[in-house]
Amino acid sequence: MRVRRYAPLALLCLATALGGAGCSGAPPKPDADPNDAPVMLDPPVEPDPATPEPALPTAGPVLIRDATVMTAAGAIWKKGWLRLRDGRIADLGEGDAPAPVNGETVVDAAGKFVTPGIIDTHSHMGVYASPGVWAHADGNEMTNPITAGVRAEEGIWPQDPGFQRAVAGGVTTVQVLPGSGNLMGGRGVIIKLHPRRDAHAMRFPGAPETMKMACGENPKRVYGEGKGSMPMSRMGSVFMVRAKWIEARRYKLRWDQWRKKPYEMKDGKKIPTNPPERDLTLETLAGVMAGEVLPQIHCYRADEMLLQIKLSHEFGFKIRSFHHALEAYKIADVLAAEHISVSTWADWWGFKVEAWDAVEQNLALVQAAGGIPVVHTDSAEGVQRMNQEAAKAMTSGRAGGIEITEDQALRWITVNPAWALGVDQQTGSLEKGKMADVVVWDAHPFSVYAHAEKVFIDGHLRHDRAQPGAPWSDFEVYR
Amino acid sequence: MITPLLTASQALAALIAIVGGTVHPGNGPAVENATVIIDGQKIQAVGAGLAVPAGATVIDAKGKIVTPGLFDPYTRLGLVEIEQIDDTNDVDAGGDPIRAAQRATDSYNPDSQVIAVQAAHGITTVLAAPGGGLISGQAAIFDLNHEATDTGLAAAAVGQPVSIGGAGGTSRGALLLTLREVLDDAAQYAKNRAAWEKGQFRDFAGGASRLDLEALQPVLAGKEPLLVTVHRRSDILAVLDLAAELKIKVVLVGAAEAWQVAARLAKEKIPVIIDPVENAPESFDMLGARADAAALLEKAGVPVMLSTFSSHNVRKLRQWAGNAVREGMTHAGALTSITARPAEVFGLKDHGTLAAGQVANVVVWSGDPFETTTIAERVFVRGAPSGDDHRQKRLLNRYRSLPPVKKP
Structure with a gap:
């Protein structure tokens, strides 16, 4: 196995033996005999999240x-x-295009x-x-309510027939999250929907790391009701989460101290010291506290969101x-x-008590308050028509007397959503220099009849509707 | 508590003229600049150039579309308030897999807070089907306003939901066998009820109670269809063969692979209810699911209907119809599939179209009813204004104004 450049998180940059190129806050190189180098307790062999490999070939000009x-x-x-x-x-x-240059593919889109x-x-x-069978259920590690160290990336089956269907709906980037059975379910992963051989x-x-959390009914149903173990109540949920944040704060402190001084002085010489032991769960939480891992919290009720905000103030994330x-x-x-975005549906509701107080104007009201509304799907069906979902929410807002422009919707x-994932400098709008993530629609994208x-x-x-080509997924190779 | 805007007597007395709209009657070509006159619970007249009767409330529908109220032919509406709260979820009786005698009419809650939210989007009529088990219980059809009729009941015992297909712990062959046994038991029972009462019959293998056996008689008589949720082509064929053999009526429900046997379905005039956005291999029973299934069935001449298969989001039905059209179904065909056709299939002669004498389920739309940017401006269920007051709307009004935003 090839050892790759290590770790996106400054606090994890074990710069000594393997070099810390690209690591912010890399510790100073100890000026000691190589024989004194610390034993690497946790060899850094994980793939570098910042760089998908193998790299894509460069696309031709259009x-x-x-x-x-x-x-x-x-x-x-x-x-x-x-x-x-x-x-x-x-x-x-705006206006007439410049003349095409040699080699440029021209799309006439009148x-x-x-x-x-x-x-x-x-x-x-x-x-x-899909198919939604037991064998494919890899999104909820429901053996412990706190599994912040597991990674959605490492549960993804890249042959999911859903990816290609999402692209056919004009979707180019998604965040794949662990489920909401756990309080701290693990790391999400932000992916571009290229057909590749593995999720990495x-x-x-360059996208940031994210972490999935959940409050409310799911964790207490899975553990309290389902297994007779903690949490059985919202009290228990918050207790467990707070206790973990306290632990993470100490963990982060230990690593911060080591990174600041990864050696001890002996006879006037700097002798390197071993890093603290790694704990993948606490590492994720420490990353949240360092602002490098973006928390994405499943939460329905207003009071529970306020509670999570209080916790974020308590622990400084x-x-x-x-x-x-x-x-x-x-x-x-x-x-x-608080500058917290709201990822929600246009109209999904009512399946749980905590999902009972829905209004069709939720996104519009968040917009009107100066917030950051985001349409999300949580669904292999919904992701195929997000343009329709935005249009519905816009229409409901207007019908409810809230002015919403097409640009806003x-x-x-x-x-x-690009901002919610920390990639808005790279994608999410048509601006010079951004990634060429672009959809050509055959009708106004807010029409139910529009195709990407x-x-x-x-x-x-x-995706080219005129030339659908073969299915991406091997699963869909039927006789 | 939510109080109705109009009392029942007011609604019953109402004389309403919807004037100047483009009327899509649900079973024929559109009529421009037409008038729909509602008298109480019924439509009095529909046509171009009708005189507005004296005393009628006039609704200007110029530039708007008028259609029959939308009819979702397979829902759980009224049977469940909150899915995960068992006390409010009457969809699945659990236990005994043969529940033919159970009636949706006994579980349906016309006061459900969920109903008016659907009516607000132009849904006026639903079939409410119990689920679970092999034979789930008798489905019924309701209009989504009960001011005039206590419950909104439009027709009881309109079909017996059955599920055939991949299931854990048994085989599809065993499910079909049990269905065959129960139907055979019901036939034997009917031949000699007296012997059954005296215990002079062999043991029935199917596990049906006396009331179950009674409830299945209309099925055996070909009067009430089995509503068979089935997806895989081989299962669909097995169900069709059983129906032909026993001379019973079936409606296929879900039926992701029905398009593969479209010619036979058309020939045998088998109605099919499908989810037009089911385009993925969500299970091994539906590897053939595809987005244009509705269009393919329509083209083959199958009597196709569209459904959300939902409770809380039956309101998406028009969006679902729009997606069927997007994938090739005709607009007129899609409208028929959620208005006139379900009324016809389930024998509701006074539902599903805009014509004199029909129940006054009428919607005035701001534009194309299937468009995501269209709203249902006026909804009438049995002549009563509906859907313009519901819990979500009241919550909106409670929270419309929050304190001004303070940036930190």
Whole structure:
């Protein structure tokens, strides 16, 4: 096994023996005899999350012209063009396109609409793949309510037939999360929907790490009701979470101290010391506290979201997104002030008591309060029509007397989810220099009849309605 | 508590004229600039150039679309308030797999808070089907407003839900065998009820009670269909063969692979209820699921219906229809499949179309009813305004105004 450049988290950069290139806050190199180098208790052999391997080939240049261009960055041009080059949006503009250059594939898109690639912050594709059989249930490690160290990436079956269907719906990036059976369910992973041979190769280059948490009914149902073990109540859930945060704070302190001084002085010489022992669960939580792992919290009720916010203040971390959050509208002011995004559905509700107080205007009210609304799906079906879901929520908002622009509603499925995942500098809107994640629609994307006609991911044409091609998934190779 | 906007007597007395809209009657071509006159619970007249009767409340529908109320032919609405709270979930009786005598009418809650949320999106009628077991209990059809009729009941005992297919702990062959046994028991029982009462019959193998055996008589008589949830092509064929052999009526439900036997379904006039967004191999029974299944069935001449198979999101039915059209179904066919066809299949002669004498289930839409940017502006169920007040709307109004945002 090849040893790769190690670890995205500054606190994990064991710089001594393997070099710390790219690690922020790398510890000083001890000026000691190599024989005194510390025993590496936890050899860093994990793949580097920041760099999917093997790298994709570079996509050929494309010119899309004469389309209605919806940038999700404030502009809707009746006629506009985009130039994709080396996997990026090289240039774009309103009006007539410049003449195509040699080798450029031209997409004549008169009468068509162009948007950024759609992003879903809440997917279980790959970890709950189709067919939905026991053998494919790899998204919930329900043996302990706190499994913050497990990784969705390592449960993903890249042959899930759902990936290709999502792309056909205009989706280019998703966050695959562990399920909500556990209080701290593990690390999510942000992936680009390229057909690859393993999930690591699908990773969104440079995307931050994320962690899934859950409050409310699921953990107490799985453990209390299901197994007769803690947590049986919301009290127990918060107790367990708080206790773990306390533990994580000490863990982080130990690592911070070691990173600051990875040696001891002996006879006037710096003798390297062993790093503290690694604990994958606490490592994830320490990453959250360091601001490097973005917490994504499944939470329906307003009071429980407020409680999680209090915990975040108590332990000094920032919640990036509440998921499902059907009662976000009750605390939209607080969520806006805290700068926490709200990942929710247009209309899914009522299956649990904590999902009872839904309103169709949830996203619109979050928008009106100055917050960050995000349409998410949690569904292999829903992810195929996120444009429709955004349109429904926009329509409901307007019907409820809340002014919502098309640009705002488009942001609910593009740049807002990009922000919730910490990749908004890279994708989520049509802007020069961003990744060439682009959808050409055959009708207004807020029409129920619209198809994603062409879907580019990093400039690669991954879906072409005119030429469907073979299924990506080996599972769908039927006689 | 939620109080109705109009009392029952007001609703019953209402004379309403919906004027100037484009009327899609549900079973024929659209009529431009037409008038729909509602008198009490019934439609009095539909057509272009009708005079507005004196005293009628006039609704201007210029530039709008008027359709029959939408009819979801396979739901759990009214049978479950909150799925995960057992006390409120009456979908699945549990235990005994043969529950033919159980009636959805005894479980249906017309006061469910979930109902008006659906009506707000133009759903006026649903079939409520129990689930679970092999024979789940008698489905019934309800109009989504009970001001005029106590429960909204439109028709009881409209079908016997049955499930055939891959199931843990048994085989599909065993499920079909049990179904065959029960139906045979019911036939034998009917031949000599007196002997059965005296205990002079062989033991029945199917496990049906006397009331179950009675409840299955309309099925054997070909009056009430089995509503068979079945997906795999081989299972569909087995069900069709059984139906032909016993001369009973079946409606296929779910039926992800029905398109593969479309010609036979069309020839035998077997109605099919499908979920038009089921396009993935969600189970090994539905490897053939595809997005254009509704279009393929329509093209082959199969009497197809669309359903959400939902309780709380029956309101998505029009979006589901839009997706069927997106994948090739005709717009008129999709509308028929959620209005006139279910009424016809389940024998509700006064439902499903806009015509004189029909029950006044009428919706005025701001535009194309299937579009995600369209709203149901006015909904009438049995002539009563419906869906314009519900719990979600009240919550919206409670929280519409929060304190102004303070940035930290």
